[in-house]
Amino acid sequence: MKIRAFTAILVCKVIRGLAKLMGRGSSLPGKYALKICPDILSELKLPELSIAVTGSNGKTSTVEMIAHILKSNGLKVAYNKEGSNQIEGVVTFLIGDSTMGGKVKSDVVLLEADERYARRVFGYFHPKYFVINNLYRDQMTRNGHPEWIKSIIGDAIYDDMTLILNADDPLVASFGKDREGTIYFGADNLPSDTTTHEGIYNDGKYCPICKKPMEYEYYHYNHIGKFKCTSCGFERHDTDHTLTNMGESDGHAEITVDGKYEIPVFFTGIYHCYNILAAYTASVVAGIAPWKAAESLGGYILKSGRISDFTLGNVEGRLLLSKHENSVSYDRSIDVVVNDKRKKSVMIIVDAISRKYYTSDSSWLWDINFEKFRDADIDKIILAGQYCDDLAVRFDLAGIDSNKVEVFESVQGAADYCKEKLGSFLYVITCFSDKEKILSVVTRREIA
Amino acid sequence: MNVKILYLYPDFMSLYGDNGNVRILERRLKDQGFDVEIIKRTITDSAITFDDVDFVYMGSGFESNRNLVAKHLSQFKDGLVKAIDDGVPMLFTGNAYDVLGSSIMTPERDEIRCLGIFDFTVIDQIEKRFTGDVVLADTKKNDVYVGFVNRAGVLKGEGTLEFYVTKVIGSVPLTKDGVRKNNLLGVSLIGPLLLKNHKIAESFVKTICERKGTEYKEIRYPHSEKSHDKTKKALLNAEV
Incomplete structure (x- = not known):
C-alpha cells in the first residue's frame, strides 16, 4: 500500500474520531483524506457484495431499508447513514469501516450515490449492483434536468455492474436497453392508477430513445406507468419483482409484493411503495430469501418524518413534508389534501427554497398541479413566505377563487391568521428548509 | 376582439415551468378585453403557419429536444x-432562442444547423451544468431584468447579443445574453420570466394592443411588481 494512502486513512480516522467525540458527523474527514490521496477509493479493498442506490427521490429511505433487511439477516453492513452521498462522504464512511490496511470490514458496502457525483465515485470502484429508482424533475437549479442527470449517471455505469431498474420509469428503464442481466422492478396495474396523464407537464410523452410519441396503458403517477413507444418499440420491460397490490383499510395500509408477500406499511404513498419494492428487489438479488426480505420490511417503520400533526389554537392541522423544487413531491401532497373529503384549508409555505443557497428561481411552482385545488372542497388557501408573490400569481392563474386566497409575507402572520380566523382542518405543505418556521409556532401532536 | 397566441412545442419544450409565460400573457390580454385563442404546434405537426398570429412563444427543453426543434x-x-x-x-x-442562431455544437461534437436569424453559435458540454441567478442590463430600454439561467452551454457571438450580464450568483459563464429583432425577444432566463419582469409583459401587451388598433389600458399587477423588486434587491445584495 502506498504511504499516501496509509496517511490518508490515518488522518481520516483521527479526524473522524475527534469529530465523533465532539458529537459531530460530517464528510470533513473524507475531504482531508482525498487531499492527501486523491485516488484513495481505489486503494480500499471492498467486500464482494456492494450495492449503490441513486435516483431523484427516496435514495436515503431505500438505502435505510436495504440496510435494515441485510442486517436483520445477519450481514454486517457499512453505509453512509448520515446521507452524506457525495464523494467526501463516501470516503468518510468507507475508511471509518476499514482496517489501517484499507480493508473494509463489513460484509456489504451499501452506498447512497448522489446522481451528480456517482460518476466521480465509480471512477474508483464499481459497485456490484446499481439500483436506479426514478428520474424526475428535482432541484433543477443544481441538476439541470432529468435527461441531463441521465447522461451523467450513464457516465457512472460500467459493464461489470448489474443494474436494478425501475421498469415503470421510461428514462430509468432506458439504461437497460441492450444490457443483458438487468433486473427490473415495477408495479402491476393498481386501483389508484389512471388511464390518462395527470399533471402540468408530461415527461413520458416522448420516447427517451427515439423521441417519438409514447403511449401508456396506465399511469401510476406522473410519467411512471406502463409505456410503449409508437415508433422504436421501446416498452416497459417485464419485471423480476413486482408490487402486485396496494391497499388501505381500517387505517391499516398493506402492500403485496410478488403476489404473495404482504407487507404492512405506515402509509401507502405510491413512491414510498417504490422505495420498498426497490429495497426488497436489491436484497433478494443480493441473496436474501424473498420471504425473509418481506418479513424484515414488515417489522420496519420508516422514520420518514414526512407527516407531523399539530394544533394551532383551535385549529387542527397536519404538515405534509414535501420538497421545494420538486413538483412530483408537491403533486403527491396535493393528492393527499384533495382525497380528504372534509372541508379543509391549505397553507403553502415557500420562504427559503434551500437551506444551502439563495435562488430567485420559482419556476418549479408552474410545474405543480395546484389546479387540483380548484375542484376540491377547499375553505381557504394561505400562501406564506418570501415567495408569496410568486405563489399569488401562480394561484391566480390556477383559476382558484381569489376570495379563498390569503397572502402573507411571514409564516408567523399566516399562523396568526389561521389561529384567529380559520374554522377548518389545516394542511400545511412545505419543505425541510421551511418546516421549522411553522412547527415552532404550533403545538405538536403525536400521530396515533 | 380575438388575439391568437402561437405556442410552439408546448409538450416538447416545456422544461422549466415555461407554460407560465403563456398563461401570464393570456391573463393580461384578457384583462385588456381580448378573447385569447392559443394555438399549439409541436414536433409531430407537419405544418406550422405564422399567418394571422399575434404572439409567438417557445420555452426551454432538453438539449436533445431543442436540437430536433432546430x-x-x-x-x-x-x-x-x-x-x-x-x-x-x-x-x-x-435555450429556445438557441435555434434562432447559426448553429449548435453538441458535446459529441456534432454540429446542428439552426435557423440563422441571428449570428451566434451555441457550444454545449456535459462536464458541468451552467446554472445561476442573473441580473441583465438592457441598455437600449434602460431596464434591468432578473431571473435564472439553466444551460448546457455557452453562446459565442457577443456582438449580436443584446443584454449585459451584470451579476451572476452561481455558475453562468456569460457576459452577454439575449437577442432582439423588431418585436422578437430571446433571452436565456427560464421559467415564467414575465412574472418577475412585469415591464417585459407590459411591453408585449402594449405592442399587441397597438398592432390590433385598440387602446392599451394601464393595469397594475402588484404581486408581479413586488416579486421583481424583491428579486432584484436580493440579487443585487447577494455576495458572489
Whole structure:
C-alpha cells in the first residue's frame, strides 16, 4: 500500500474520531483524506457484495431499508447513514469501516450515490449492483434536468455492474436497453392508477430513445406507468419483482409484493411503495430469501418524518413534508389534501427554497398541479413566505377563487391568521428548509 | 376582439415551468378585453403557419429536444422570418432562442444547423451544468431584468447579443445574453420570466394592443411588481 494512502486513512480516522467525540458527523474527514490521496477509493479493498442506490427521490429511505433487511439477516453492513452521498462522504464512511490496511470490514458496502457525483465515485470502484429508482424533475437549479442527470449517471455505469431498474420509469428503464442481466422492478396495474396523464407537464410523452410519441396503458403517477413507444418499440420491460397490490383499510395500509408477500406499511404513498419494492428487489438479488426480505420490511417503520400533526389554537392541522423544487413531491401532497373529503384549508409555505443557497428561481411552482385545488372542497388557501408573490400569481392563474386566497409575507402572520380566523382542518405543505418556521409556532401532536 | 397566441412545442419544450409565460400573457390580454385563442404546434405537426398570429412563444427543453426543434422549425423558417419582419411580437425563453442562431455544437461534437436569424453559435458540454441567478442590463430600454439561467452551454457571438450580464450568483459563464429583432425577444432566463419582469409583459401587451388598433389600458399587477423588486434587491445584495 502506498504511504499516501496509509496517511490518508490515518488522518481520516483521527479526524473522524475527534469529530465523533465532539458529537459531530460530517464528510470533513473524507475531504482531508482525498487531499492527501486523491485516488484513495481505489486503494480500499471492498467486500464482494456492494450495492449503490441513486435516483431523484427516496435514495436515503431505500438505502435505510436495504440496510435494515441485510442486517436483520445477519450481514454486517457499512453505509453512509448520515446521507452524506457525495464523494467526501463516501470516503468518510468507507475508511471509518476499514482496517489501517484499507480493508473494509463489513460484509456489504451499501452506498447512497448522489446522481451528480456517482460518476466521480465509480471512477474508483464499481459497485456490484446499481439500483436506479426514478428520474424526475428535482432541484433543477443544481441538476439541470432529468435527461441531463441521465447522461451523467450513464457516465457512472460500467459493464461489470448489474443494474436494478425501475421498469415503470421510461428514462430509468432506458439504461437497460441492450444490457443483458438487468433486473427490473415495477408495479402491476393498481386501483389508484389512471388511464390518462395527470399533471402540468408530461415527461413520458416522448420516447427517451427515439423521441417519438409514447403511449401508456396506465399511469401510476406522473410519467411512471406502463409505456410503449409508437415508433422504436421501446416498452416497459417485464419485471423480476413486482408490487402486485396496494391497499388501505381500517387505517391499516398493506402492500403485496410478488403476489404473495404482504407487507404492512405506515402509509401507502405510491413512491414510498417504490422505495420498498426497490429495497426488497436489491436484497433478494443480493441473496436474501424473498420471504425473509418481506418479513424484515414488515417489522420496519420508516422514520420518514414526512407527516407531523399539530394544533394551532383551535385549529387542527397536519404538515405534509414535501420538497421545494420538486413538483412530483408537491403533486403527491396535493393528492393527499384533495382525497380528504372534509372541508379543509391549505397553507403553502415557500420562504427559503434551500437551506444551502439563495435562488430567485420559482419556476418549479408552474410545474405543480395546484389546479387540483380548484375542484376540491377547499375553505381557504394561505400562501406564506418570501415567495408569496410568486405563489399569488401562480394561484391566480390556477383559476382558484381569489376570495379563498390569503397572502402573507411571514409564516408567523399566516399562523396568526389561521389561529384567529380559520374554522377548518389545516394542511400545511412545505419543505425541510421551511418546516421549522411553522412547527415552532404550533403545538405538536403525536400521530396515533 | 380575438388575439391568437402561437405556442410552439408546448409538450416538447416545456422544461422549466415555461407554460407560465403563456398563461401570464393570456391573463393580461384578457384583462385588456381580448378573447385569447392559443394555438399549439409541436414536433409531430407537419405544418406550422405564422399567418394571422399575434404572439409567438417557445420555452426551454432538453438539449436533445431543442436540437430536433432546430431541424423541425427550419422547415417553416420562411413564415417565421416574415412574421419577425412584420413585427409580430415573440418570446423565446431559456435555450429556445438557441435555434434562432447559426448553429449548435453538441458535446459529441456534432454540429446542428439552426435557423440563422441571428449570428451566434451555441457550444454545449456535459462536464458541468451552467446554472445561476442573473441580473441583465438592457441598455437600449434602460431596464434591468432578473431571473435564472439553466444551460448546457455557452453562446459565442457577443456582438449580436443584446443584454449585459451584470451579476451572476452561481455558475453562468456569460457576459452577454439575449437577442432582439423588431418585436422578437430571446433571452436565456427560464421559467415564467414575465412574472418577475412585469415591464417585459407590459411591453408585449402594449405592442399587441397597438398592432390590433385598440387602446392599451394601464393595469397594475402588484404581486408581479413586488416579486421583481424583491428579486432584484436580493440579487443585487447577494455576495458572489
